[in-house]
Amino acid sequence: MSILKDQILRAALRMTKNMENKNSIETIRHSLSHLLAAAVKELYPDVKLAIGPAIDTGFYYDFDFGDKKIGDAELKEIEKKMEHLRKQNLQFTILNLPIDEAIKKAEAENQPYKKELIEDLKKSPASAEASAGEGQKTVSYYTVGKFTDLCRGPHIENTNQIPKGSWKLNKLAGAYWRGDEKNKMLTRIYGLAFASKEELENYVKMQAEAAKRDHKKLGRELDMYSFHEEAPGFVFWHEKGMIFWNELEKLGKQIRKKHGFIEIKTPQLAKKTLWETSGHWDHYHEDMFVFDVDQETYCLKPMDCPFNIKIYQTRMRSYRELPIRYTEIGRVFRNEKSGQLNGLFRVREISQDDSHLFVSEDQVKPEIANLLEMVGEFYAALGIEPKFFLSTRPEDFMGEIATWDKAEKDLREALAEKNISYGLKEKDGAFYGPKIDVNLTDAFGRSWQVATIQLDFQLPGRFGCEYISSDGAAKTPVLIHAAIFGSFERMTGILMEHYGGNFPAWLSPVQVKILSVGEHHLDFCRGLLAKFQAAEVRAELDDSDETVGNKTRKAVNEKVPYILVVGDQEMQSGKLAVRERGSRDTREMSIDELVKIISDSRPKI
């Protein structure tokens, strides 16, 4: 009896799950990708099909169009064809084929990518249901209208389950077959898809809102920095950007000083021989700026580490000195491929808040914990919730597995000690050691790595770094690389988008804007400006002969936190009418009160 009940219950559960699955947006997205392939195949019968999954905001499908160029005009045509198919209320039907038959079918239909996929399925089980060590015996196909495609499913039952207007094709991109740049580049067609037309419209609206926070746009509007085509990937910092930079630098230095770091400064370049010793020449010289001077080859530094090591090695070190915690604002150069550059997020001259720690093995864990605490302090000061990731041993690792295991354990324990939850990036560590990364997202929800804490078992050995341990024997220290906020450039971009340009007062390039009412108030305004400047408040005076309304508009657009209109009233009362950013009202206060509010906005370290 109870067994039967159990079975019924389970069956019911399965059915519900199935139903949910069938109607879920995920399934609709997946079915749209199938429909996209159907439309493309109809328009371009010779097209070779790769794969097409559902993604967070919709779906895509990869095609090989051969010599045919696909542009925006073709995209429109394809979208029209898809809508045409959708309207016909086509059924999705499943068909299972024995795997060898499927391979023959792919061959006969001249679909090499499908053939490769099926052959792989034959070799390795794609799901837990298949027994270990054995591949799949059959594969499933789904047919919609005249189009049949290899697909694991599930799909919706009928195209009428796709709400009208709830989707659209939005972009074309190249994508390497199986994500490997050695393979052929396919044409990827992206689509947006949501549960309803309203949701799609809402998403498009949100993206437009996000575009207003784009640091590339804000950088120009707030006059913080610029790029010039004569120096692609290199930032030209304007006065206001530099103020922001200096505040960030001050905060970072305070935190590092508090945690026992000593500041150093190392050169911008060194002879190739140094990079041969470090191993960078072998691994990365393609991405380094290299040039010849007086029959010697020099490289702009892509990293600070070898230079820090040189300082470490200027004398014999004792275990009593460890840990040695160096920090430097390192300006490193990496010749990023042209297509990679992206505003402040990806530049060729990267200014890092770099740190290098030389520690004994038993100091690894406490030092990692210390670094994590610093990371926490920094992001708390900025009001940002960082996302942590642990990256473990990659395929092409160097060193002993036992060392790696111990290191990964240390990192895990340090994270646990600090109660930090984190994601795992399997096999994503550097070849020289595991690492903890911090990622932040930009206005469009894209994830960017900022902070990083990396263990390195290779470099100290390569350079022959040593310290004399308590038993008198020479030992090799472990090197920890760490950047608390990563790069000034990227962090500035992220913060600009995070705040939408509405920076907290302490980070605002201009903290107070004084707007004079009339000509006869100018002297008083200039006196006020001098008082603010003496109190180290960054104030500006708009003494132009514009109307107060227009000056207000300009100050608001500059996102200044405090706007003061100064005229007869203020001259008589000696008080200020303070308009706070985001408010249309004014609040009366004294100069000292405003100065205090601004100075209190600075994070306490």
Next chain:
RNA sequence: GCCGAGGUAGCUCAGUUGGUGGAGCAAUAGUUUUGUAAACUAAAGGUCAAGGGUUCGAAUCCCUUCCUCGGCUCCA
């Protein structure tokens, strides 16, 4: 680097099937002296990314290069 879309005044953008490039804002000069999101007037502003080609004639069509953006790959 690869695929796609772009590059017109400082900024945001028009520019028809090829016929000597426009607007708004900003900046400049005058007038105005202003009380919390756009005062008025004037004049000025351009090798249409660069180079080559087709054409009687190119911002417009073709080729090459550079730069930017969206993806892919990479990210020591």
